[in-house]
Structures are given as structure tokens and as C-alpha cells.
Amino acid sequence: MKRNHSVRIAVAAALASGFISTQVSAAGFALIENSASGMGNAYAGASAVAEDASTVWFNPAGMTRLKGSQIAVAGHIILPDAKFNDNGSAQSPAAGGIPLSGDTDDGGASAFVPNFYYVTELGGNAWFGVGVTVPFGLSTDYSDGWLGRYHATLSEVSTININPSFAFKHDDKLSIGLGLSFQYIEAKLENRIDSTLTCAGIQQVIDAQSPGAGAAVDCSGTTFPGDASIDSAQSLEGDDWNWGWNLGMLYEIDSSSRVGVSYRSSIDANLEGDVDFTLDPSLQTALASFTNPPFAGTSAQAFAAFLSDTGVKAGIELPSQISVSYYRDVSEDFAILADITWTEWSNFDALVIKFDNLVQPTSTQPENWEDSFRFAIGANYRMDDSTLLRFGVAHDQTPIPNAEDRTARIPGDDRTWLSLGATFDLDAETSIDVGFSHLIVGDAEINNSVPGSGQTLTGEFDADVNILSVQGNFKF
Numbered sequence: 001m002k003r004n005h006s007v008r009i010a011v012a013a014a015l016a017s018g019f020i021s022t023q024v025s026a027a028g029f030a031l032i033e034n035s036a037s038g039m040g041n042a043y044a045g046a047s048a049v050a051e052d053a054s055t056v057w058f059n060p061a062g063m064t065r066l067k068g069s070q071i072a073v074a075g076h077i078i079l080p081d082a083k084f085n086d087n088g089s090a091q092s093p094a095a096g097g098i099p100l101s102g103d104t105d106d107g108g109a110s111a112f113v114p115n116f117y118y119v120t121e122l123g124g125n126a127w128f129g130v131g132v133t134v135p136f137g138l139s140t141d142y143s144d145g146w147l148g149r150y151h152a153t154l155s156e157v158s159t160i161n162i163n164p165s166f167a168f169k170h171d172d173k174l175s176i177g178l179g180l181s182f183q184y185i186e187a188k189l190e191n192r193i194d195s196t197l198t199c200a201g202i203q204q205v206i207d208a209q210s211p212g213a214g215a216a217v218d219c220s221g222t223t224f225p226g227d228a229s230i231d232s233a234q235s236l237e238g239d240d241w242n243w244g245w246n247l248g249m250l251y252e253i254d255s256s257s258r259v260g261v262s263y264r265s266s267i268d269a270n271l272e273g274d275v276d277f278t279l280d281p282s283l284q285t286a287l288a289s290f291t292n293p294p295f296a297g298t299s300a301q302a303f304a305a306f307l308s309d310t311g312v313k314a315g316i317e318l319p320s321q322i323s324v325s326y327y328r329d330v331s332e333d334f335a336i337l338a339d340i341t342w343t344e345w346s347n348f349d350a351l352v353i354k355f356d357n358l359v360q361p362t363s364t365q366p367e368n369w370e371d372s373f374r375f376a377i378g379a380n381y382r383m384d385d386s387t388l389l390r391f392g393v394a395h396d397q398t399p400i401p402n403a404e405d406r407t408a409r410i411p412g413d414d415r416t417w418l419s420l421g422a423t424f425d426l427d428a429e430t431s432i433d434v435g436f437s438h439l440i441v442g443d444a445e446i447n448n449s450v451p452g453s454g455q456t457l458t459g460e461f462d463a464d465v466n467i468l469s470v471q472g473n474f475k476f
Contacts, residue, residue: 029138033076036471039435040390040421044378045337047260047325053117056131059248059262060165060177063127069120074471080108082463092454095225105146109139125169148408148457154190155409177248186239193232195283196222218289221282230280238273257328266320277307310357319344337378345369345399372397390421403447411461413442429475439465
């Protein structure tokens with residue numbers, strides 16, 4: 001049964017690779033879209049600006065600059081585009097190395113990201129705030145017949161983060177903030193399964209164990225690798241509640257400039273859920289073969305339960321992050337902002353998948369992500385008493401090290417942000433922020449193989465992203 005065990009591991013690895021890919025993309029799959037005011041500056045200086053209640057997320061120490069009580073409500077529409085250009089995608093050499101067939105689909109899927117913040121003075125140099133944000137997310141959606149369907153069809157990750165925070169003003173220059181994050185994460189992924197390769201792989205394993213016995217596996221319904229008409233499919237869903245912490249410091253250098261430093265801890269996410277398989281009749285017939293002679297009553301009969309719906313568990317460590325920001329009023333009408341953010345993506349080196357169905361043993365899928373940096377600069381110009389204009393540019397490094405580790409679920413690369421926005425003061429208690437960013441994404445080359453089957457997606461994703469943000473701020 002050693003060979004049987006190896007094949008189960010190979011298929012489990014293929015399923016695990018899909019789950020991993022859904023977990024990992026902004027650089028990566030982090031979402032920085034946590035305020036519309038910051039959007040206009042490409043989030044330059046985000047840990048030092050502290051001009052509205054969204055500072056709860058970016059640096060809780062910034063709450064000490066706010067008076068009374070405030071609420072901020074924001075929404076962001078994310079419009080990505082990721083066209084794939086094929087450059088020789090093929091089946092494995094063992095399957096003849098024939099080209100993969102299908103459409104070159106656009107997997108970009110639009111999304112809406114909301115934020116809510118509340119801040120109030122407690123007295124005695126103390127402030128309290130709470131933020132509800134979406135710190136991680138991903139959505140790619142390809143057609144079932146696209147060329148890379150064995151790598152990915154649907155990938156969705158959504159989170160909700162509830163972040164109560166406190167801030168204390170030590171003196172006129174130094175403020176300290178800290179908070180807890182209670183985070184819910186939900187993931188769903190889907191991809192197609194090549195029924196022909198799966199059936200042929202089972203025959204090969206049985207033949208290796210007992211020469212000639214593979215002929216008893218009924219693969220008559222399969223035709224050739226890559227036949228979309230007999231594809232099977234898998235869909236995996238999982239979720240989890242987890243928690244982390246954050247802290248920040250804001251230092252007033254003088255009356256016109258300040259520096260902010262913020263840190264967010266890593267968070268261990270241990271997702272639990274289910275994997276559901278939709279098997280083509282040809283593959284169902286093959287698996288049913290194991291209930292009949294010569295397999296009935298033998299250890300090989302376990303294959304009859306292969307690719308059966310079952311529960312799953314998967315653990316990943318969401319990255320920690322450090323930001324250092326600077327803000328300076330150059331004049332009454334003009335300010336400059338700058339920011340450097342480091343994200344510890346390198347802690348995502350592997351994902352362990354455990355299947356409740358023991359026929360599919362625990363699988364460990366390695367990843368090779370690297371830590372990444374984000375650099376941003378921005379400027380504000382006060383046009384009149386009620387209108388502030390915002391500008392910003394940023395460079396966002398990808399943690400994906402090479403084409404072999406890039407997946408169709410997360411076809412990301414380095415990003416350049418070009419941003420502008422404005423704040424309109426409606427009265428002394430109410431203002432509206434709007435922001436827009438165009439993200440230029442580097443040409444994302446891919447040369448990624450499905451574990452187990454060896455199907456390789458080779459080509460390039462031509463991608464960009466547009467983001468529109470609106471925020472209402474209310475003081476009382």
C-alpha cells in the first residue's frame with residue numbers, strides 16, 4: 001500500500017495548493033483600503049496623519065489628536081482586471097506534454113470593502129475607539145472552461161476585523177495606543193479536476209503494486225487529458241475566528257510635524273470546513289471498481305472512498321506588520337506625507353491540510369513567500385476653507401518570489417499606486433472624503449504546476465486595478 005499512500009498524498013497536495021493560493025496576495029492578499037481620506041494620499045503618512053477616526057486602524061495613538069466623539073464610515077469599490085496571455089501551458093510530460101485547452105479568461109472580480117470607526121475622549125488624557133474593517137481579502141473568478149481551470153476557477157477570501165483600542169497622552173509630545181483584534185476569516189475556492197489523468201494515475205499505482213491489476217480499474221469513460229466535457233470539480237470552504245493585537249506611538253516633533261510608528265501582530269488562523277467533490281460519471285465508475293474483484297476485501301479497496309466529501313482543517317499565520325510614517329505642514333496650505341511599511345509574509349512558508357477522511361492523509365504544501373516593503377509619499381493642498389486636495393504615489397512590493405510560486409488564484413506582482421482625492425467640509429461637524437487610485441501592476445509571469453498532475457500554466461497576467469473610495473466623517 002505504500003504506492004497507494006503516495007498517490008493519495010499527491011492528490012491531497014493538489015487540493016491543498018488550491019487552498020493555499022486562495023489564502024495568499026496586496027502585496028499578498030492584505031487590503032490597505034481602510035479609509036477614503038488615506039486613499040487620496042496612497043496611504044502615505046497613514047500612521048502619522050491622525051485626522052479622523054480611521055486612525056484607530058492605522059495608529060491608535062493618533063486618537064489623542066481628536067476632540068470629543070467622532071464616527072467615520074467608508075466604502076471602497078475595487079475593480080481589478082487580470083487578462084491571461086498563454087505562452088505554452090501544457091500537460092505534464094507523462095501525459096504527453098500536449099497544450100492545455102480552453103479560453104484565456106479574465107479572472108478579475110470586483111469587490112466592495114466597508115469600514116466603520118468610532119472614537120471618543122474618556123477624560124484624563126485617555127481615548128477609546130473601535131474599528132470594524134476588512135484587513136484581508138481576495139476575489140478571482142474564472143470560467144469553468146478557461147485554460148487554467150485545473151489550477152483555479154473561483155477564489156474568495158473575506159475577513160471582518162473588530163478592533164477596540166485605547167490611547168493615552170503621556171505629555172504634549174508623546175502618545176501611546178494599543179488595541180485588540182477579533183478577526184473572522186472565511187475562504188472558498190473551486191477548481192476543476194482532470195478525470196482522465198486521475199483515472200490513469202490510479203491505474204499506474206495499482207500496476208506498480210501488482211502488474212496488470214490496473215486493467216481492472218474501469219477507465220473506459222475517459223478519453224484524453226484535458227477533456228473539459230468530463231472534468232470533475234472540487235469546492236472547499238472554511239472559516240475561523242482568531243485574535244491579535246496592535247500598538248502605536250505618535251510623537252509631535254514640533255507644532256508642524258510628527259512621526260508615527262505602528263505595529264500589528266501576526267494572527268494564527270485555523271480554518272475548519274468541508275471539501276465537496278462533483279465527480280464526472282467516468283471517474284465515479286473508476287472509483288466504484290474498487291468495490292469489486294479483484295480489489296474487494298483488499299487494502300486497495302480504500303480507493304473507493306477517494307475524493308469523497310469530507311471535513312478539512314488548515315492553518316496559516318497571517319503576517320505581522322510595522323509602519324513608520326511622517327507628516328509635516330510646510331505652510332498653512334501645504335503638507336507633505338511619507339510612509340514605509342514592512343510586512344512579514346515570510347512566515348507563510350507552508351500550509352498543513354488535514355482531511356477528516358483518512359484515505360486522504362495530511363498534506364504539507366510548501367510556499368516561498370518573502371517579506372515585502374511598501375513605500376509611499378503624498379501631499380495635501382488646502383484650496384479654500386472647505387476643500388482639501390490630496391495626492392499620493394506608492395510602490396507596493398509583491399511577496400511572490402518567482403513565476404514558479406505565482407498562482408492563478410493570486411496573479412499579483414509589484415504595484416505602483418497613483419492616487420488623488422479631496423475632503424469637503426460641509427459644516428463644523430460633517431465632512432466627506434473621496435479618493436481614487438489607479439494601480440499599475442507589473443507583468444506577472446507564471447510557470448506554476450499543479451502538484452500531483454504536473455499540469456503547468458505558463459504565461460503572463462496583464463493586470464491593473466482601479467479603486468474608488470467615499471467616506472463620511474461626523475463629530476458630536
